[in-house]
Amino acid sequence: MNVATSIDRFRVLRAALPSPVGFVPTMGYLHDGHLSLVRRARCECEATVASVFVNPAQFGPTEDLASYPRDLDRDVEQLSAAGTDLVLAPPPEALYPAGYDTWVTVERLTERLEGGERPTHFRGVTTVVAKLFNLVRPERAYFGQKDAQQALVVSRLIGDLDFDVELVVCPTVREPDGLAMSSRNAYLSSVERKAAGVLYRCLQRVEGMYRNGERDAERLRDAMKAILEGEPRACPAYVSVADAKDLTELKTVDRKALVSLAVRIGRTRLIDNTVLPPGEALL
Ligand SMILES: Nc1ncnc2c1ncn2[C@@H]1O[C@H](COP(=O)(O)OP(=O)(O)OP(=O)(O)O)[C@@H](O)[C@H]1O
Ligand SMILES: [Mg+2]
Numbered sequence: 001m002n003v004a005t006s007i008d009r010f011r012v013l014r015a016a017l018p019s020p021v022g023f024v025p026t027m028g029y030l031h032d033g034h035l036s037l038v039r040r041a042r043c044e045c046e047a048t049v050a051s052v053f054v055n056p057a058q059f060g061p062t063e064d065l066a067s068y069p070r071d072l073d074r075d076v077e078q079l080s081a082a083g084t085d086l087v088l089a090p091p092p093e094a095l096y097p098a099g100y101d102t103w104v105t106v107e108r109l110t111e112r113l114e115g116g117e118r119p120t121h122f123r124g125v126t127t128v129v130a131k132l133f134n135l136v137r138p139e140r141a142y143f144g145q146k147d148a149q150q151a152l153v154v155s156r157l158i159g160d161l162d163f164d165v166e167l168v169v170c171p172t173v174r175e176p177d178g179l180a181m182s183s184r185n186a187y188l189s190s191v192e193r194k195a196a197g198v199l200y201r202c203l204q205r206v207e208g209m210y211r212n213g214e215r216d217a218e219r220l221r222d223a224m225k226a227i228l229e230g231e232p233r234a235c236p237a238y239v240s241v242a243d244a245k246d247l248t249e250l251k252t253v254d255r256k257a258l259v260s261l262a263v264r265i266g267r268t269r270l271i272d273n274t275v276l277p278p279g280e281a282l283l
Helices: 005-017 034-044 072-081 113-117 121-136 145-159 185-187 192-195 198-211 217-229
Strands: 002-004 021-026 046-054 086-088 140-144 166-170 234-243 258-266 266-275
Touching: 002 005, 002 121, 005 121, 005 198, 021 034, 021 121, 034 046, 034 140, 034 166, 046 072, 046 121, 072 086, 072 145, 086 121, 113 121, 113 145, 113 258, 121 145, 140 145, 145 166, 145 258, 185 192, 185 266, 198 217, 198 234, 198 258, 198 266, 217 234
Parallel strands: 002 086, 021 046, 021 140, 046 086, 140 166
Antiparallel strands: 234 258, 258 266
């Protein structure tokens, strides 16, 4: 496995890879969720490229860019063990040199949910993903369903800007209690870590209600709010039952829906989601 920290070196190493190339973009501090994407890419592609880049552009001014967990040596070890062929791990100034001035934005879809609370977040995501697609030129790109709105936004980016990339959305990998794996879980104290199980309990409750015939979206949202109220450490940002295509809130679950929530536990902001009917693919 090669690790490139400069764009020039990356281009040389990329040119030598066989097709199709599968690409897994990450912000590092890897866990089994990330590695599941690498393994999937490896199964389906001739070569696998991963990027490790804590993208400053997707953090808001009061967010955790400076304290974001980083461990490149461990990431490189894990990527190598999972069968990655090439890693791009550039410093921020390699992607955003002084005078950088070009931004890619997806409208509407990015205004809701995560974008409602983090107004510049998706502009940062779509800009870096567009740059990385141009550098890596992958045939397939692997993203996690944990970040469902991100996957929908990237799908829109690919379609609208004619990127010749197939988007593969992979299932959310969970801890034994159901908590979605996330690099930011590292911020949780042990009491907070126990409280964090509440997100998955909300999703399970909604799936159960749906299976029992409940189709009133407001009742599903209320059920999540009630469970969150029972967890004193949980401070909900939003609970949503939305049309899985455009993310508008539903009144009745009469089409494919994305059930999602964002919850602050202490200083850590966690997100999770599921699709209705249960087991349906997001895209
Ligand atoms: N538990 C998971 N299961 C499957 N994919 C995941 C999981 N967590 C993250 N991913 C995917 O890995 C890719 C890179 O995500 P990223 O590096 O932001 O990790 P993260 O764990 O989401 O970090 P953070 O906690 O900061 O949000 C994204 O496509 C994301 O959806
Ligand atoms: Mg993330």
